[in-house]
Amino acid sequence: MRTVALPDTDTAAAWRDAARELLAERIPPDGVLWQYGAAESDLFATAPTPSTGGRTRVSRAFVDLAEAVCWHAEPERFARLYALLWRLADERSVMTDRGDAAVAKLREMEKSVYRDMHKMKAFLRFREIDATGSRRRFAAWFEPQHHIAEPSAAFFARRFGDMDWIIATPDRTVHFKDGEIALAPGQPRPPLLKDATEQLWTTYFRNIFNPARLKVKAMQSEMPRRYWKNMPEAAAIPDLIAGAEARAREMQRAAPTLAPARAAKITEQLSMTPTDTPAPGSLSALHQEAANCTRCPLHRNATQVVVGEGPRDAPLMVVGEQPGDQEDLAGRPFVGPAGQLFDRLAEEAGLDRDKAFVTNAVKHFKFQPRGKRRIHQKPDAGEVQACRWWLEAERRLIKPKLILAMGATAAMSLTGTGAGIMKRRGTFERTEDDTPVLLTLHPSYLLRVPNAAAKAAAERDFRADLTLAADWIARNAA
Ligand code: URA
DSSP, rough: OEEEEEEEESHHHHHHHHHHHHHHHOOOOEEEEEEEEEOOOOOTTTTOOOSSOOOOOOOOOHHHHHHHHTSSTTTHHHHHHHHHHHHHTOOGGGOOOOHHHHHHHHHHHHHHHHHHEEEHHHHHHEEEEOOOHHHHHHHEEOOOOOOOOHHHHHHHHHHTTTTOOOEOOOSSEEEEETEEEEEEEOOOOOOOOOHHHHHHHHHHHHOOOOOGGGGHHHHHHHHHHGGGGGGGGGGHHHHHHHHHHHHHHHHHHEEEEEEEEHHHHHHHHHSSSSSOOOOOHHHHHHHHHTTTOOSSGGGGGGSSSSOSSSOOSSSSSEESSSOOOHHHTTTSSSHHHHHHHHHHHHHHHTTOOOEEEEESSSSSEEEEEEEEEEEOOOHHHHHHHHHHHHHHHHHHOOOOOOEEEEEEEHHHHHOOOOOOOOOTTEEEEEEETEEEEEEEEEHHHHHHHSHHHHHHHHHHHHHHHHHHHHHHHHHHTO
């Protein structure tokens, strides 16, 4: 029996090296005992035999799967991965076999790791511990389900690169100082004092909490209870839920006494918000139903609804903001100047538009008439929210493997986060049902860049994001 002791940092790389060696030596899965938590990697915890075999090439899909699953908490993860790797030599298509139990189990583990990383990004709360130095210092405590502090560190370094911080978890502590990440063993919860951000989070949460829209189950599945104890704003939740019904009644009662213009808008929105209707079962049904949409006032002035188009089984969904002037007239998304620029850069990036489902976060053109021209206006949060119903219906039908969100409106609708798109572009986030979303800028932004050099640079960056999408699809959904 060969014993392989893997370190608890850089575990995925150590597993990969060890698995490669074991495979070259033709050591079968039941001849390996995997251990985790060694100070450093020790492939030869028991005596090695000189390697004789050649190298086996494995697909990118397996490499990515292994990279994620190595961070899972289940002790059997390394053995499961090695058993699948062993099979890959003879069963080359097993990775795409949806009925294979071993692959399905590993995919489920991969998903659980990604979900945990997503929750860490969404629910980790920094508290300031020192504001006296040249860089402000923060600390956070988080209790993940898996060993995800290390693979998540780069995200926090990018997002909070202008401050020093420590993220402590039970099995790993990440230090970020002067732009450098360092990993240390886990630790118990540090004594984190309340700070001003605590009150800010709670106030923000109280303000965005809408009692009339409360769905307790959905809220608890998006923000599971186990995270509450480390989130300042969560202390307000029981109170807000308990008072929701009364507050909603109070809001209804108070509505007619609001200023007339606002009251009229609210009444109109209430009358337009349909009770939950069943989602359409086909793209053509969706098109027909959307043509009669009155979920928000935008249908009044637009020529027609513009829904998405593309293959029903498209692995990639591309989401823009809303149809523009030409799209509104043609009834098709992305056919005007922004669409033509997108087509050119997509082609250069090796991304085939015809194989993608191309759509928008909002399905009607919003504009302000100026003389003979119709000037584009950004849809507001209520319009985006109202139209999310249609985007979700399209997602349910297409079931894309990856979504490319172009611009802040698409990003907001898909991830629920309105944070600055400039900082997030080129990164992957997730929808609430865990579909990966690659964020990029909207092509119309490129059309507005005034100087030629800046424009070329912006196009290059946009093309790089499209290449990322094309590569992801080639690796994961081809
Ligand atoms: N801009 C968009 O976001 N979508 C279109 O369809 C056209 C321009």
